[in-house]
Amino acid sequence: MSMLLQVRGLRAAYGQTEILRGLDFDVGKGAVTALLGANGAGKTTTLRALCGSIRRQGSITLDGVPISGKSTEEIVRLGVGHVPDGRGTFLKQSVENNLKLGAITRSDRQGIAEDIEKIYDYFPILKQRRSQQAGLLSGGEQQMLAVGRALMLRPKILLLDEPSFGLAPLVVREIFGIFRKLKEASGVGILLVEQNASLALDLADHAYVLETGRVGFSGKAEDVKNNEQLKRSYLG
């Protein structure tokens, strides 16, 4: 399996507090990689470091291109779609404009229009609400919109920050169903950060368990799932 994203020795800090202390991990093409771990282990920080929202050290390559020195805007243009913590909805814009914003770096009008329809197929509720102000959507709908917005980029890799957070089980099932579809059909690599370990491990091929800024354990998703001690110590 060729590696889409390679991370070596990733370090990041907020002020004096070191959060990431030399992370190594990979994400394969068309594969789902889960980053698990307790609160404060550095999961969200890892995603922020990957897309350049915070200062970081270490080497990050996407499809062979080093991106660790690039700005967020450049990294996004190289095909990194991010579903951020807090969903990042443009609350004052319509649902459809939010999707258009996801494709703001593209110029193929035809393709953008087709992709918007594709997102509406994934999440029909968004089609019903296409001209509504996005701030009026429910949490679950905003999460769908955030996923749709990231997909509008036609990303090589999708970074998902706790997509199940605060959502009703039915909505979680719907959204994870779409992730499964993406994994099978589109060949996009997915890096999934989740608190809900069993949910993540059902979807993931590979998992890394973070422990205060380092990789504590890594392996196939099944192995992590069947490791009782690991489950007790880190995953609750």
Place this chain on the structure above:
Amino acid sequence: MELFAQQVMAGLASGAIYACIALALVMIYQAIGHVNFAQGEMATFSTFLSWQMMQWGSPYWAAFVAAVALSFAGGMLIDTVVFRPIRKASVLSQIVMFVGLLAILNSLSGFIWDFTSKPFPTPLGSGPLSGFRFMGMHQAAMMAITALMLVLLYCFFRFTSVGLAMQAAAENPDSARLVGVRVELMIALGWGMAAGIGAVAGIMIAPIVFLEPNMMLGIMLYGFAGAVLGGLASPLGAVIGGFLVGLIENLAGTYIPAVGAELKLTIALAIIIVVLVVKPSGLLGPRHAQRV
């Protein structure tokens, strides 16, 4: 009745001035979320640039276009050099910078071009508009140009992807970066556009008030009142607000004896206060519902 019609026309004419400058204020507010107190002095400086070019023999429209283009570049430059380094500073620091910029540009205009009033040409002459006794040709042209700018701005924000990206950058810069919007460029563009609109406003206003470094001082207050009345986030609101302020100012000055000519400026301030107390988002401000 004659007097009333005359005052309404005069009100609309000065309203067009306020609408012009209010439009520039709204533009910068859209881009950075603050009101630029130096907007008036920037416009004055731009107007001096066009005046200087005309002194050097440039035809009116060439000087007009060149001044607007230079102002656009100058606006982007001011943002990059002065405001970009303090982007994350508190609102108060930014306001101090706006006021500082105001003082610097005002003095600079005076230093280069001195403080005497200079007549400024109009493109269409100052005669009356045929068929209207109370409306000058220049006032009519000013209204037309304000309307044109409004339509262009509307189309820009509504139909272009740069316009959409600019709104996204203003609303949620972090999220905008994550979809690939070049946020700093969008802010600089906003400054450039505001400066360009300000230049048009200054060039339109100068024939009426005569060109001198302080020409925008009073007008800015009315422009503020117009922008606040219409809603700082709405270009259409700013233009309507500008015209309303012009009307209110003239009618109150004529019909309320206590106001007269001396207290006209007070009306602008009163409008600002009343709007901020009663309806802070203005007449056409966004009615964004928010989930709680």
